Amino acid sequence: MKKILSLILASVGLRLAYAQELIPCPDGTMADPSIGCVTIPTSVVNSNTPISEILLKIASLTLTAVIVAATLTLIYGGIRYATAVGDEERLQNAKRLILWSVIGLAVALTARLLIGEVGSLLS
Numbered sequence: 021m022k023k024i025l026s027l028i029l030a031s032v033g034l035r036l037a038y039a040q041e042l043i044p045c046p047d048g049t050m051a052d053p054s055i056g057c058v059t060i061p062t063s064v065v066n067s068n069t070p071i072s073e074i075l076l077k078i079a080s081l082t083l084t085a086v087i088v089a090a091t092l093t094l095i096y097g098g099i100r101y102a103t104a105v106g107d108e109e110r111l112q113n114a115k116r117l118i119l120w121s122v123i124g125l126a127v128a129l130t131a132r133l134l135i136g137e138v139g140s141l142l143s
Contacts, residue, residue: 076139086128093121
């Protein structure tokens, strides 16, 4: 029991020894002086955000995912092409995979550019 009590007192003593005074921030809050006043960003989408901006953000995020998927598919097609080792059917399948991933990448990049232009027109 004495060991537990001494551990608790030692813990409280350490906390008191390392306690720091808080500094006031311009917004009326208090902050740790080692960190300073930090402004917490508001949410990306709030009740005042127009629906067009929300849709543009969703489309941009979706197109980013499509571009990543098309790039990974292109890499996978290249690996399949390299490992076909003369098998004509596997070569044709790998070529088809590479072709369609390049087409998908081109369409996604074009759509990304168009969305960027529409976004600049709306803002």
